[in-house]
Amino acid sequence: MLPEVIAALAPQDNEVFVDGTFGAGGYSRAIAQQADCKVFGIDRDPTAHENAKKLPEVATGKISTLSGCFGDMQALLKQVGVNKVDGITLDLGVSSMQLDQAERGFSFQEDGPLDMRMDGPNSNQRPPASHIVNTYEEKEIADILYKYGEEKKSRLIARAIVTDRVEKPFETTLQLAELIRRIIRQKPRKDGKSIHPATRSFQALRIFVNDELGELERGLEAAEQLLNPGGRLAIVSFHSLEDRIVKNFLRERSGGTPQGSRHSPTVEPAALRKAPFSLPTKKAIAPSDQECNENPRSRSAKLRVAIRTDAPCTKGEAA
Numbered sequence: 223m224l225p226e227v228i229a230a231l232a233p234q235d236n237e238v239f240v241d242g243t244f245g246a247g248g249y250s251r252a253i254a255q256q257a258d259c260k261v262f263g264i265d266r267d268p269t270a271h272e273n274a275k276k277l278p279e280v281a282t283g284k285i286s287t288l289s290g291c292f293g294d295m296q297a298l299l300k301q302v303g304v305n306k307v308d309g310i311t312l313d314l315g316v317s318s319m320q321l322d323q324a325e326r327g328f329s330f331q332e333d334g335p336l337d338m339r340m341d342g343p344n345s346n347q348r349p350p351a352s353h354i355v356n357t358y359e360e361k362e363i364a365d366i367l368y369k370y371g372e373e374k375k376s377r378l379i380a381r382a383i384v385t386d387r388v389e390k391p392f393e394t395t396l397q398l399a400e401l402i403r404r405i406i407r408q409k410p411r412k413d414g415k416s417i418h419p420a421t422r423s424f425q426a427l428r429i430f431v432n433d434e435l436g437e438l439e440r441g442l443e444a445a446e447q448l449l450n451p452g453g454r455l456a457i458v459s460f461h462s463l464e465d466r467i468v469k470n471f472l473r474e475r476s477g478g479t480p481q482g483s484r485h486s487p488t489v490e491p492a493a494l495r496k497a498p499f500s501l502p503t504k505k506a507i508a509p510s511d512q513e514c515n516e517n518p519r520s521r522s523a524k525l526r527v528a529i530r531t532d533a534p535c536t537k538g539e540a541a
Contacts, residue, residue, distance in 0.1 A: 309456070476501045499529065
């Protein structure tokens, strides 16, 4: 949804932007090419920073990359002397670059180590997915699959994992994917296609391993602190868990939370304050039919846009 994101950000000369999910640099480059502005690309993946060195916009200084999680963007920007920005974009979930590298362990289509860490296989910040499926209790695994993947057969899958790992610990993606395929027999849809039975479980493990939902919540709070009045926030999500967090945050921060009737004395003073965000549209923006045809992965994408007002931050300015 690159055209839609760029339209929402509307880059102008001398403005400062944050691409919180730098990846291959597509969003950052598009922003930098729109105006004489500065872009800070944030990514926890060492591979993204290595690849960024080859980009002409990085060589000229229009784009600078910062290593870390976008939930920590406020601290990362402070280290380079930036306290306020004019636009922030987040393209949530796993990047195509990561998904297409079998050795990263995100995909159930090709065999690779059961890793899934976005900050790389050498990370000392978090354990790999294999640690979870090989050491967690059955209930813990079932809860992860249900909470983060909305997998209805989470208990059956967890029971099978715990049973099978006694004989042979899980080490590869296809080993786990085949177990799940054995548990879940899915019929083709009317269009002749079907979703791989491991889709929800792999999503759940990836989200849990990388604390993606916690990262999103921290990133939204940081965006509210960082954006100048009139600053634009554009977030692309790919599944309901992400979109629900974004939707609820923006609804609350734009004054959309129910506040009682005028006959009720329950309205708090805080409810009367000006909201820190305004919403150009309350509905999520969907990808075009053309993009869906050209890039099937974009079909589930939802873009939500918000504009920062001049109201104080909900939780006050960070120290």
